[in-house]
Amino acid sequence: MQPRPASTLALLRDTEQGLEVLMLQRTLKAVFMPGFYVFPGGAVDDGDRDLARSGHLYGHDDDSASALLGLPEGGGLGYLVAAVRECFEESGMLLARDSAGQWLDGRHPVMDGRWAVGSGEADLGDLCRSHGLALSLDGIAYLDHWVTPPGPPRRFDTRFFAAVAPPSQVPAHDGEETIDHIWIRPQDALEDRRQGRREFATPTVSVLRKLSEFASVDEVLLYARDRRPQAFPTQPWPARKGDEVVYIEPGRPAYDEVCKL
Incomplete structure (x- = not known):
């Protein structure tokens, strides 16, 4: 099974207590990772690719987006558009600018289209056209790249991004x-995980660890500009546990050590 392209966006803000990131808790009824805390995100769909060709974008074209993601044959713009769309659907925060190049505030009429976009009744590209908006891709940083290991019924090729949160918008879970x-501060999120107060998937923990090294949004963005993440290994590695052969998934504490053996 080929992994499906997907995007995740960590929205960041600076506070007196330090760098904070927006996280959402998945419903306890979810089949996949119930109750886990995640960044807004989801699969890249055909509408994202259509919007990528529409011109209602600011800061990237497909050549520059593909170069950012290390994709030699194009297609990178769809990942960035998906990150913005999923963030809008899941958190109500929209990275977009008006015709004057200004950030949108939470009272802009396009915000009323969130639920229609999430349900598939409206297209984000159509909303941008009708309101004279451009999705703001210029401040999106590329942080990490994870591919679901073979075996699970659903596999994703996920790019993890970060961006400063729109300053005059307020998030709301759906x-x-x-x-x-x-x-939450990334350091506090990691401590919550250690204490069993919150659950995070391994790729999310990896991004939180990266973010915890920085004191401000600007530091994160500067760090990301100088690097190109490589896809995390997708192959579980065999190891012995007594007389039994077990497979260590990428991201587990012992993975790097058993790969050396």
């Missing part, structure tokens, strides 16, 4: 796929 949201 109450269906996500049941809570929180602004």
